[in-house]
Amino acid sequence: MEAFRSARGTHCSLPLPDAQSEDEGGRGHTLTMELTVSAAGSLTPQAVWDRYVHPARWSQWSPQIPRVDCADETLRPGSRGRVHGPPGFAVDFIVEVLDPAEQRWSWRARVLRVGVRLHLEHGVHDDRIGVRTWLRIRGPAWVVLAYAPVAQWSLTRLVDP
Numbered sequence: 001m002e003a004f005r006s007a008r009g010t011h012c013s014l015p016l017p018d019a020q021s022e023d024e025g026g027r028g029h030t031l032t033m034e035l036t037v038s039a040a041g042s043l044t045p046q047a048v049w050d051r052y053v054h055p056a057r058w059s060q061w062s063p064q065i066p067r068v069d070c071a072d073e074t075l076r077p078g079s080r081g082r083v084h085g086p087p088g089f090a091v092d093f094i095v096e097v098l099d100p101a102e103q104r105w106s107w108r109a110r111v112l113r114v115g116v117r118l119h120l121e122h123g124v125h126d127d128r129i130g131v132r133t134w135l136r137i138r139g140p141a142w143v144v145l146a147y148a149p150v151a152q153w154s155l156t157r158l159v160d161p
Contacts, residue, residue: 033141038134041159062154
C-alpha cells in the first residue's frame with residue numbers, strides 16, 4: 001500500500017487493485033479497486049456532518065457540483081437523487097446507510113453516460129486540530145483513480161470554513 005500525508009493533513013492510501021468485476025451490461029471484466037482519501041481541518045465534526053447531510057450545501061464545498069436534485073432536504077437511508085457536475089455529466093445516487101451517532105454514511109452512485117457504478121462511504125471524527133473526514137471509494141480502477149484528486153480537493157474544502 002502506498003500512502004502520503006501533506007502538511008495540510010490530507011491523506012491518501014492506494015491499495016493495489018483487488019478484484020475483477022463484470023462491467024455494466026456484462027461486456028467483460030473491469031479491474032476494481034478501493035481507495036481512501038481524507039482531510040483534516042478546523043471546523044467542528046458537527047459542522048462537517050451538517051454539510052454532508054444537506055445535499056443543497058454540497059456545491060459550497062465541492063465546486064465541481066453546481067446542483068443536486070434530491071427530494072429529501074436532509075439525507076436519510078433510501079434518499080435518492082442526481083448530482084449534476086460539469087456540463088453533460090451527472091450521477092444518480094441512493095443513500096444506503098446513514099448513522100448520525102457515528103457520523104458515517106454510504107451511498108451507491110451510477111455515473112451516467114459511462115454507465116459505471118461506485119460505492120462511496122464517508123465518515124467524520126474529532127482530530128487534534130478540529131475534524132477529520134474520510135471517503136472510501138470502491139469501483140472500476142480507472143474511475144476511482146480519476147475521481148480521487150477531485151474528491152481530495154473537495155474534502156479539503158469541506159473541513160475548513
